[in-house]
Amino acid sequence: MSALLTVEDLSVTFQTPRGPVHAVRGVSFELGRERLGIVGESGSGKSQTGRALLRLSANNAKVSAKRMEFDGADLLAISERQMRDIRGARISMIMQDPRYSLNPVITVGEQITEAYLIHASASRVEARDHALEMLRTVQIREPEKVFDLYPHQVSGGMGQRVMIAMMLIPEPDIIIADEPTSALDVTVQLQVLALLDDMVRERGMGLILISHDLNLVASFCDRVLVMYGGRVVEVLEAGQLASARHPYTRGLLNCLPELDRPQDVLPVLDRDPAWLD
Amino acid sequence: MTTTAARRDTFALPRWIWTIGNTVLTLVLTFVGLTAVTFAIGRVMPADPVLAIIGDRASNEVYERVYLEMGLDRPIYEQYFRYLGELLSGDLGMSIMTARPVLTDIAIFFPATLELATIATLIGVFIGIPMGVLAAVNQGRWIDHVVRVFGLIGYSVPVFWLGMVGLLIFYGNLGWVGGPGRIEPYYDGIVDTVTGIILIDAAMADEWDVFWDAVSHLILPSAILGSFALAYIARMTRSFMLDQLSQEYVLTARVKGASELAVIWKHAFRNVLVQLITIIGLTYASLLEGSVLTETVFSWPGIGQYITTSLFNADMNAVLGGTIVVGACFIGINMLSDMLYKLVDPRARA
Amino acid sequence: MSETTGETGMRAWLLSASPQSVTQARCQRAYLGWLAFRTNPIAMTGLIIVVVLVLAAIFAPLITSGDGLTPALENRLQPASATNWFGTDQLGRDIYDRIVWGSRITLYIVALVSIIVVPIGLIIGTVAGYMGGWVDNVLMRLTDIFLAFPRLILALALVAALGPGLENAVLAIALTTWSPYARIARAEVLTIRKSEFIMAAEAQGASTVRILRKHVVPLCLASVIVRLTLDMAGIILTAAGLGFLGLGAQPPTPEWGAMIATGRPFLLDQWWVPTVPGIAIFVVSLGFCLLGDGLRDVLDPKSAGP
Numbered sequence: 001m002s003a004l005l006t007v008e009d010l011s012v013t014f015q016t017p018r019g020p021v022h023a024v025r026g027v028s029f030e031l032g033r034e035r036l037g038i039v040g041e042s043g044s045g046k047s048q049t050g051r052a053l054l055r056l057s058a059n060n061a062k063v064s065a066k067r068m069e070f071d072g073a074d075l076l077a078i079s080e081r082q083m084r085d086i087r088g089a090r091i092s093m094i095m096q097d098p099r100y101s102l103n104p105v106i107t108v109g110e111q112i113t114e115a116y117l118i119h120a121s122a123s124r125v126e127a128r129d130h131a132l133e134m135l136r137t138v139q140i141r142e143p144e145k146v147f148d149l150y151p152h153q154v155s156g157g158m159g160q161r162v163m164i165a166m167m168l169i170p171e172p173d174i175i176i177a178d179e180p181t182s183a184l185d186v187t188v189q190l191q192v193l194a195l196l197d198d199m200v201r202e203r204g205m206g207l208i209l210i211s212h213d214l215n216l217v218a219s220f221c222d223r224v225l226v227m228y229g230g231r232v233v234e235v236l237e238a239g240q241l242a243s244a245r246h247p248y249t250r251g252l253l254n255c256l257p258e259l260d261r262p263q264d265v266l267p268v269l270d271r272d273p274a275w276l277d
Numbered sequence: 278m279t280t281t282a283a284r285r286d287t288f289a290l291p292r293w294i295w296t297i298g299n300t301v302l303t304l305v306l307t308f309v310g311l312t313a314v315t316f317a318i319g320r321v322m323p324a325d326p327v328l329a330i331i332g333d334r335a336s337n338e339v340y341e342r343v344y345l346e347m348g349l350d351r352p353i354y355e356q357y358f359r360y361l362g363e364l365l366s367g368d369l370g371m372s373i374m375t376a377r378p379v380l381t382d383i384a385i386f387f388p389a390t391l392e393l394a395t396i397a398t399l400i401g402v403f404i405g406i407p408m409g410v411l412a413a414v415n416q417g418r419w420i421d422h423v424v425r426v427f428g429l430i431g432y433s434v435p436v437f438w439l440g441m442v443g444l445l446i447f448y449g450n451l452g453w454v455g456g457p458g459r460i461e462p463y464y465d466g467i468v469d470t471v472t473g474i475i476l477i478d479a480a481m482a483d484e485w486d487v488f489w490d491a492v493s494h495l496i497l498p499s500a501i502l503g504s505f506a507l508a509y510i511a512r513m514t515r516s517f518m519l520d521q522l523s524q525e526y527v528l529t530a531r532v533k534g535a536s537e538l539a540v541i542w543k544h545a546f547r548n549v550l551v552q553l554i555t556i557i558g559l560t561y562a563s564l565l566e567g568s569v570l571t572e573t574v575f576s577w578p579g580i581g582q583y584i585t586t587s588l589f590n591a592d593m594n595a596v597l598g599g600t601i602v603v604g605a606c607f608i609g610i611n612m613l614s615d616m617l618y619k620l621v622d623p624r625a626r627a
Numbered sequence: 628m629s630e631t632t633g634e635t636g637m638r639a640w641l642l643s644a645s646p647q648s649v650t651q652a653r654c655q656r657a658y659l660g661w662l663a664f665r666t667n668p669i670a671m672t673g674l675i676i677v678v679v680l681v682l683a684a685i686f687a688p689l690i691t692s693g694d695g696l697t698p699a700l701e702n703r704l705q706p707a708s709a710t711n712w713f714g715t716d717q718l719g720r721d722i723y724d725r726i727v728w729g730s731r732i733t734l735y736i737v738a739l740v741s742i743i744v745v746p747i748g749l750i751i752g753t754v755a756g757y758m759g760g761w762v763d764n765v766l767m768r769l770t771d772i773f774l775a776f777p778r779l780i781l782a783l784a785l786v787a788a789l790g791p792g793l794e795n796a797v798l799a800i801a802l803t804t805w806s807p808y809a810r811i812a813r814a815e816v817l818t819i820r821k822s823e824f825i826m827a828a829e830a831q832g833a834s835t836v837r838i839l840r841k842h843v844v845p846l847c848l849a850s851v852i853v854r855l856t857l858d859m860a861g862i863i864l865t866a867a868g869l870g871f872l873g874l875g876a877q878p879p880t881p882e883w884g885a886m887i888a889t890g891r892p893f894l895l896d897q898w899w900v901p902t903v904p905g906i907a908i909f910v911v912s913l914g915f916c917l918l919g920d921g922l923r924d925v926l927d928p929k930s931a932g933p
Contacts, residue, residue: 054531054532056528056531056532084534084535084536085534086534087531087532087533087534088532088533088534088535089534092532092533093532095525095528095529095532097525100524100525100526101525101526101528101529102526102529103526103529103530103544103547103548104526104548104623104624105547105548105551105622105623105624106543106544106547114533114535114543115533118533118534118535118539119534150623150624152623152624153623163529166529166533167532167533170533170534303768303771306768306771306772307771307772307775310769310772310773310776311772311775311776314776314781315784318784318785318787318788319788429913429916429917429920430909430913432860432861432912432913432916433860433864433909433912433913433915433916434909434912435864435867435868435871435884435887435905435908435909435912436864436868437868437871437884437887438871438887438901438902438904438905438908438909439905441887441891441894441901441905442894442902442905445894445895445898449895562777563777563778565777566777566778566779566780567779569779569780569783569868569872570779570868570871570872573871573872581780584780584783584784585783585872588783588786588787588874589873593787593788596783596784596787597784599780600777600780600781600783600784603777603780604776604777604780604781607775607776607777607780608775611775
C-alpha cells in the first residue's frame, strides 16, 4: 500500500505568556487508504496533530516537521491557496460536538451545499440534489425536511450525521475524525461510528480516528498510535492490544472495567516523566 | 429543558405569543413609568405647577382658572390618570412660546431630528461595521490599534465642542460645508413641506439645488453625531467578531476549504449581524435623544432645540411633551430592535 | 527570570504560594492584578490621566496663581504665554487656573454620581437576585423601565423642574444611570447564590442581610467598579453637556462645559478660549475610558467582550 500521507518528526509549539508549550513533539507516521487510530488522554497532543495536518493550528502555534507530505505536496511549503484546495476536497475533518461545529444561523442544507460548491463547479440545483442524496446516505429519514432546519433544531446524533455528510460530500481521500462521538448519547455513539466506518470503507478513504477510548479505536482501526505528552509512545496493530508493552498503554487498558472480570479497585494511571524524553 | 417545555404545554399557547405578550407588557409598563416620571416632574416637583405653566405675572383669576383646569384640587392619582388620558388622546397641552398645541410643534420640529439621527446612524453602520470587522480580523496589528483608539476617541470627545470646532474649520475656514441651520435662508419656502424631511421633499419637488444645499448642511452635524455611533458600533462589532471567530463552526468552515472572505462574511459575520441588530437599535435611539447638543451647536431646528429653547422660556408643557415623544420613540425603537432580533436569530425564533 | 534573584521580603510575602491571612491573600490578589495592569500601556495611560486629575484637584491652591474667578479685564483674551499657559478668557481670567479649579468640579460630579448610583444599584440588584420570586420580578421590571429611559432628555426635563445647577444635574444623571448596576449585581448574585460558601454561611445562621453585605456585595464590586469607570466618560460628557446648555454649574464656576459655552463667541478670533476646556473634557473622559478598559482586563476577564 503506497502512503498517501507521510508525517515525519512533527512538532507543534504554542507561544504563551508563560513560555512555550510543546503540544506535539516529534510525531511520525504514514497513512495509506487505511484506518489509523490515535489514542491518548486530553492534552496528549492528538487533536493538535490532526489540526496541524490541515494547517489549521491556532495563530500562536508554531508547526514544524522534517516531512509532511500529502500525495506529493509538501503541506508545510504550499501556498494558503493550494492548501484551501486540499482542505475539504482531499483531507477533511469531523469535529467533536455538532452543537458548536455547525454554524447556528445557517440551515443544515446550506452548510452541506456550501461544502460541495466550494470544490465542485455545479449549479445550486445540482448541489442541492447532491446534498439531499448525501443526507439520505447518512440515514436521515426526511432529508427534504432536515435540509431546511437550523442546527439547534436537530439532535446531537443527527447533527453529527449532518457533519459527516458535509465532510464527505466532496469525497476526500483522508478524513480526520476528532472524537466524533464523545459528545453524543451512548446509544447513538456506535450507530454514528458504524456509519462513518461503512462510508470510509465503501469509498476507500484513509481515516484518522482520534479518541481517548483505546478499545473503541482498536475495534474500528487497523493500527493505533498511542500518544502521551505530545509523543507517540507505542504503535500497535489493532488485533494485538494484549501484547502492548508500554506501561502507559497497559495502564489505559487496565483502567477499564470489564464485565467478565470484575475488579474491586480500578488502577490509577502511573505517569513517568521519563516517558517524555 | 424538559420541565419548561412541559409547563408551556399545559398553557397550550405557542411560544411566540408569550414572547410578544411579554414585549408588549414591558412596552406598556415602560411607557407608564415614563409618564409617571414626566407627571412627577411637571406636577409634583415644582413648588407651584400653575406658576410653572402660566408664569408669575398672570392675574389671580387666570391662576384660579388654570388651577381648576389642571385638576389640582383632585387627589394625586386622579390627576395622573387624567394626565395619562390626555396624553393618549394626543393632548400634550399648549406651548406658551409658540402659542400652538405642543403636538403640532413637535410635528414641525421632529422630522429634522429624525433626518439628522438617521443619517448619523447610517454613517455609524456603514463605516463602523467594516471597521470593526477589519480590526477583529487583524487583531493585534496596527489597524486594530487604530480602530480601538479611534473608538475610544469617539467615545470621549464632547460632541458639542467637536461641532463647534468642526464648524469653524470646515465651514468657517475651508468653506467645504454649509453653515448652521438646515438650508440657506434664501432657499426657505421653495419646497413645500410634505414629509418634513428636506432631502425627501426637495427630491420629490425636483428642486435639486435645494437638495444639495440641504446635503451640505446635513453632512457636518450628522458626521459629528455619527462619530459617536461609529465608535460604539465599531467597538461592539470588533468584540462580537472576535468572539465569533474563536467559535468552532469557523474552524469547520475552514476545514471545508472556504476562502477567508467566506469564513469572515458568510459564517462569522452572519452571527455578528444578529447581535448587532440590538446595538444598532440602541444607537439609533440614543442618537435621537443625544442630538440635543448637536442641534444646539448647529442651530438645527429639531426637537432637541425645541426642548432646550422651551426650557429657557419656562414652557413646561413643551419640555414635557417633547420628553414624552422622544422617550416613547426611544422605548419603541429599543423594543422593535429586540423583536427584530428574535425574528432574525433562528435560535430565538423556534 | 530576573525576579527570582531580587526576591525581597515584601515581594516574597506578596507572591507566597500559601497566604497566611485573609489580608495577605487580598494583597496578593491586588498585587498580581497590578502586575498584569502594569504591562498594559493603554491602561497605564488612563491611570496616569486620572491620577493627574486627582492630584490637580487636591493641590489646586498650590499650582495656580489665583482662584480662577476674579476678573482682570485689562488682561482679557490674551493668547498663551509664559505667565498664562493657556491664555486668558473674556474676563481676563487665566484659563489654566480655571481648568485646574474645574478639575475639582469634575471629580465632584464623578464622586457624587458614584455614591448615588452604586449603592442603589447594588441594593436593588442583590435583593432581587437573592430573594428571587415576585420581589425579583418587580424590581427587575422597575430596572428595565429605567434602563429604557432616554438619559439626556430626562435630565433636561428634571433640571427644568428643579432649576439649573450642578447638584440637580448630577441628580438627573444618577436617576438614569443606576439601572445597569442593578442588572450586573443581580447577575453576579444569581451565579453565586447557589455556591457552597453561601450555603455554609446560611448553615451557620448568618442573616440574609449579613450574607448580602459580607459575602455577596464584595463579589459584585469588581464588575461594578469596572462598569462605573467605563461609564464615567459618558457621565462626564453628559454633565459637561448640561453645563454647556447652561443647565449645570452656573458661571462663574469654572465648570468645563460652561466654560465652552461662555467661550463660544470667541471661537473665531481667540480660539483657545473654548478649545482648551474641550480638550480637558476629552482628555479626562478618555482617561477614564482607558482605565476602565484596563481594569476590566484585570478584574473582570470573563466580560472582556463588550
